[in-house]
Amino acid sequence: MSRYITLADGRSLKVECLSCALTSGLITPTGGTIYESTNFHVHQDVAYPIRGLVILASKRHFYSMDELTSEEQIEYIALIHKIRKEQRLLLGIDKVYYFYNEDTTHHFHLWMVPRYEWMYQFGNSVESLRPVLLHARNNMNDEENMKYVIEGIEILRDGLMDFASNSK
Numbered sequence: 001m002s003r004y005i006t007l008a009d010g011r012s013l014k015v016e017c018l019s020c021a022l023t024s025g026l027i028t029p030t031g032g033t034i035y036e037s038t039n040f041h042v043h044q045d046v047a048y049p050i051r052g053l054v055i056l057a058s059k060r061h062f063y064s065m066d067e068l069t070s071e072e073q074i075e076y077i078a079l080i081h082k083i084r085k086e087q088r089l090l091l092g093i094d095k096v097y098y099f100y101n102e103d104t105t106h107h108f109h110l111w112m113v114p115r116y117e118w119m120y121q122f123g124n125s126v127e128s129l130r131p132v133l134l135h136a137r138n139n140m141n142d143e144e145n146m147k148y149v150i151e152g153i154e155i156l157r158d159g160l161m162d163f164a165s166n167s168k
């Protein structure tokens with residue numbers, strides 16, 4: 001199913017799959033790519049301006065966990081582990097919520113959403129995720145917070161720079 005997306009520069013683009021467009025480099029996410037390998041692409045969706053939020057997407061177009069190849073399975077867990085470690089070390093993130101569903105309109109991707117103190121007003125568990133994301137999108141998109149979020153992207157990018165050499 002193709003859909004239209006609007007780029008930051010105002011251009012409108014028809015894409016079959018937003019994840020394919022992002023992971024192939026057709027679209028550059030705001031703040032840029034955090035990490036990229038043959039199999040995976042790491043970025044943030046600044047439409048939800050939460051510092052340290054990370055989206056880890058496969059480069060191949062598929063939907064389900066059981067479709068990961070053996071090589072992808074190994075890199076996937078190593079990459080999640082590395083991202084999580086840098087979130088803790090570099091951004092002081094104490095807890096993370098992981099969110100992934102197979103009936104997505106994008107392809108295979110994992111959300112890693114840092115858990116901050118302000119989020120508890122929306123509940124304690126998975127039911128709070130959507131309200132938290134909407135709150136961020138609607139109330140936290142000011143210039144100051146956006147700068148803070150972009151800085152978080154840059155810090156994580158630096159932190160992930162040595163991952164490729166370790167994993168190969």
Ligand SMILES: [Zn+2]
Pocket residue numbers: 017018019020021060061062106107
């Ligand atoms: Zn795709």
